Amino acid sequence: MELFNLGIKSIFIDNMIFAYFLGMCSFLAVSKKVTTAIGLGTAVVFVLGITVPVDWLVQEYVLKEGALAWLGPQFADLNLEFLQFIMFIAIIAAMVQLVEMVVEKFSPSLYGSLGIFLPLIAVNCAILGGSLFMVQRDYTLAEASVYGVGSGIGWMFAIVALSAVREKLKYSNVPDGLKGLGITMIITGLMGIAFKSFIGIAI
Amino acid sequence: MSTETLEQPVVKKQAEPLFSKRRRKFVMDPLDDDNPVTIQVLGICSALAVTVKMEPTLIMSIAVVFVIVFSNLATSLIRNLIPGRVRIIVQLGVIATLVTVVSEILKAYNYEMYKVLGAFVGLIITNCIVMGRLEAFAMGNKPWDSVLDGLGSGFGYAWVILTVAFFRELLGSGTVFDYPVFEKIGLTHIQNNGLMVDSIGAFMVLALIIWVQRTRNGYVEH
Numbered sequence: 437m438e439l440f441n442l443g444i445k446s447i448f449i450d451n452m453i454f455a456y457f458l459g460m461c462s463f464l465a466v467s468k469k470v471t472t473a474i475g476l477g478t479a480v481v482f483v484l485g486i487t488v489p490v491d492w493l494v495q496e497y498v499l500k501e502g503a504l505a506w507l508g509p510q511f512a513d514l515n516l517e518f519l520q521f522i523m524f525i526a527i528i529a530a531m532v533q534l535v536e537m538v539v540e541k542f543s544p545s546l547y548g549s550l551g552i553f554l555p556l557i558a559v560n561c562a563i564l565g566g567s568l569f570m571v572q573r574d575y576t577l578a579e580a581s582v583y584g585v586g587s588g589i590g591w592m593f594a595i596v597a598l599s600a601v602r603e604k605l606k607y608s609n610v611p612d613g614l615k616g617l618g619i620t621m622i623i624t625g626l627m628g629i630a631f632k633s634f635i636g637i638a639i
Numbered sequence: 640m641s642t643e644t645l646e647q648p649v650v651k652k653q654a655e656p657l658f659s660k661r662r663r664k665f666v667m668d669p670l671d672d673d674n675p676v677t678i679q680v681l682g683i684c685s686a687l688a689v690t691v692k693m694e695p696t697l698i699m700s701i702a703v704v705f706v707i708v709f710s711n712l713a714t715s716l717i718r719n720l721i722p723g724r725v726r727i728i729v730q731l732g733v734i735a736t737l738v739t740v741v742s743e744i745l746k747a748y749n750y751e752m753y754k755v756l757g758a759f760v761g762l763i764i765t766n767c768i769v770m771g772r773l774e775a776f777a778m779g780n781k782p783w784d785s786v787l788d789g790l791g792s793g794f795g796y797a798w799v800i801l802t803v804a805f806f807r808e809l810l811g812s813g814t815v816f817d818y819p820v821f822e823k824i825g826l827t828h829i830q831n832n833g834l835m836v837d838s839i840g841a842f843m844v845l846a847l848i849i850w851v852q853r854t855r856n857g858y859v860e861h
Contacts, residue, residue, distance in 0.1 A: 454838055456838075457683070457684045457838065457841070458684055459684065460687065461682070461683060461684065461767040465680065518739055518743060520761075521735045521738055521761050525731050526732075529728055529731060560765065561684045561685075563765075564761065565758060565765075568761050568762070569758055572757060611850070612859045613850045613851070613853040613858075614846070615859055617677070621845055621846035621849065625843050625846070628837075628839045629839055632837075632839075
């Protein structure tokens with residue numbers, strides 16, 4: 437039940453986009469069409485769901501103070517936490533490479549439409565942010581997995597919803613200066629207000 | 640804007656002066672016409688996340704300028720040694736190393752601020768501006784040009800997030816750099832706007848800045 441609660445919380449209340457502004461670059465750039473948005477969203481769920489638990493393992497058994505004790509007593513007081521960023525980003529880059537290969541093999545059309553944005557998942561702050569928050573909040577392995585998948589789904593919800601709004605937006609008369617990025621930010625803000633209504637949900 | 644562009648050093652045997660017109664463009668363009676945040680839509684995440692107050696925003700700006708300039712320099716120096724296929728990893732390695740340095744310095748000298756900024760210092764790694772400049776500029780240009788380009792993009796990013804932070808702190812908490820402005824000038828009846836402290840205020844303020852800036856430059860996105 438705790439885990440389920442955490443999942444719901446990471447999807448709606450601690451939403452990556454509306455609460456922490458993570459992954460905004462691709463959120464704004466790839467949200468012009470619903471189909472592309474779903475594709476990228478799926479990729480993000482997949483990558484987040486894998487990297488957060490993997491990063492948890494690395495943090496727990498390699499980086500943390502005294503984590504290397506399993507290698508032998510002489511390693512017991514090593515603290516490699518300063519390597520955290522480099523390790524995490526390397527793992528993420530490797531996982532993205534993996535997803536890219538899988539997508540290219542099984543869905544060439546999706547691969548074509550995601551194009552340049554697939555490698556960009558590596559620099560999607562939502563992915564690295566997920567891992568860093570996981571460390572900050574001292575999750576267990578199970579919690580980390582749920583949190584990874586949950587925040588991925590939350591991110592996907594946000595981008596799919598935004599792209600649906602933007603598809604309709606083509607037919608409206610927006611002031612010149614606000615076209616594109618400006619109006620998208622305002623819509624995101626309004627959607628953020630809607631997501632605020634989930635605060636306090638607990639199951 | 641930055642003072643170093645104003646002085647013209649006397650360099651004798653150089654084909655191009657240190658701050659030639661072409662080079663000045665590298666610094667000036669990202670400040671306005673080609674701003675990384677408002678025009679190129681990069682680095683939005685941290686532009687919104689840390690801008691509740693001026694002070695963390697200032698620290699963040701300094702950190703980002705430092706990381707952009709030095710990662711541009713380092714990448715430009717080794718650009719001919721990097722094999723094309725692994726360049727993303729190499730670039731990420733360079734950035735991650737510099738961010739680690741920043742984070743350790745911050746932890747040592749200003750632990751309070753480190754707590755406030757939290758994960759967002761680490762997230763400079765995934766700031767698209769840094770990555771974008773390395774990929775688009777430093778991989779194909781000489782070191783000094785890359786440093787100037789980094790300065791330009793860094794300051795272009797800095798002024799935008801400082802402006803966002805100014806309005807969010809002023810309207811959300813009634814202060815600027817924790818100095819109670821409204822209280823001091825006798826406008827005590829002005830209520831703090833909770834939305835400004837919240838994420839929604841960030842979106843709105845940035846949208847308005849983009850609107851003003853693009854209208855002024857006549858830039859229209861299609």
